[in-house]
Amino acid sequence: MPKTLIEPFRIKSIEPIRMTTRAQREELLAAARLNVFKLRAEDVLIDWLTDSGTGAMSSRQWGAIMEGDESYAGARSFYRLEKVLQELPGRQPFGPTPRGRAAEKVLFSATGKAGDLGPNNCHFDPTRGNLESMGVQAVDCVVAEGLQPATIAPFKGNIDLEKAEALLRQEGARIPFGMLTVTNNTGGGQPVSMANIRACAALLKKYGKPFIMDVCRFSENAMFIKMREPGYENTPIKDIVKEMFSYADGATMSAKKDGMVNIGGFIVLRSDEWLDAVRSGLIMMEGFPTYGGMAGRDLEALAVGLEEGMDEDYLRYRLRTAEYLGEKLDAAGVGFVKPTGGHAVYIDAKTVLPDMPVAHYPAWALCNALYLEGGIRGVEIGSVMFGKRLDDGVETFHSMELVRLAFPRRMYTQSHFDYAAEVIAEVKEKAASIRGVRITKQPKFLRHFTCECEWV
Ligand SMILES: Cc1ncc(COP(=O)(O)O)c(C=O)c1O
16 A cells, blocks of 8 residues: 555645745735734735634535525525434534534523533633633633643543532532533644543533533544544444434534534534523524524535545545644654644644743744744744733733644645645744744734734
């Protein structure tokens, strides 16, 4: 067997990349106030800011789009998606939403209230924001190794069952439901094992709490289970997915990930308990429950995309891409969250810029350096994103300084990854000349999106 794992697709339609020179990028980044979020996408060569909604759709999905039924109620496209979904969670009903956080908002407002607690392995930040804006405290209970970038373990996204049980024992009355996010985006796209999903469901059942899964990356998680969890090596992905879903009482999904579409989401519920409240919430916030704010054509693309996302050849290639870049980073002496996750590689900026003070934001500095050196756009997950400037001007810093390179699905080829690895290695060589930044302007919340900086 040849060792090279090829992209399991051919390219039918292309989008040119606009080449830029370093001198142009210096001007562009200066105009963007040293914040890559403020760049125009066309000024970026390799855009790895996020894997969310940025992937390429297949010709089958584009074909399905023409079948979209845009009826307000009872559209054919809804029933087509329902058929696919009912085969997976084996439950009904479900409601489409325009995106993942809309599904969360509808579910949380129907089930939680101020003063409650929400346990999860790790909340994705807007999920946390959704809960906290309602006065619910989001509690992360990921296993200890999930917070250690260099520790190699197969399922670093697992929930710490003891920690979760202690919380349920002490604060049970304040907990409306428990959550698990697969894969764990905040913790490096790390998977959750089937054993952990099963045990988490049993634990919540013991305390009489519903179990909700955030299933944005369920098929990547299923592939990790197949590759790493004894007993699943010969199980078809769809059966692994069905088993994963079978433990949950409900799920929310941003379909922009493993749904292989550019927009969309949904909420599914097994029991009728919250159904009326969720339906009313959906109608009030997003639209009639058979479209929920999505266009019929997008429901069609999602029905096809969910199936395509479970294709094993695709998933093998998908997980290998991140691993491949990881091997090249290892060779260049660049540290990253190990093992590589499903959708992204998280570079540990402290291994590239060990001497830069955290007050100069090393991960932000590395993001800027990657853009200047090779036009690559990643996202800082460090002290700009998670630190805060308090009212007295004092800064708090984050424990980790990471740069996430998240890979849009089916979009970049092996040579793009080779190029990126070269750029990263080059940046490491030039580390001594890389400058940190100081923030000159920032909003009160979520400052990384819009802050302005200058070179230190
Ligand atoms: C784990 C997780 N949950 C929820 C969301 C929110 O999804 P959306 O961007 O569709 O609102 C995301 C998006 O990145 C995510 O990664």
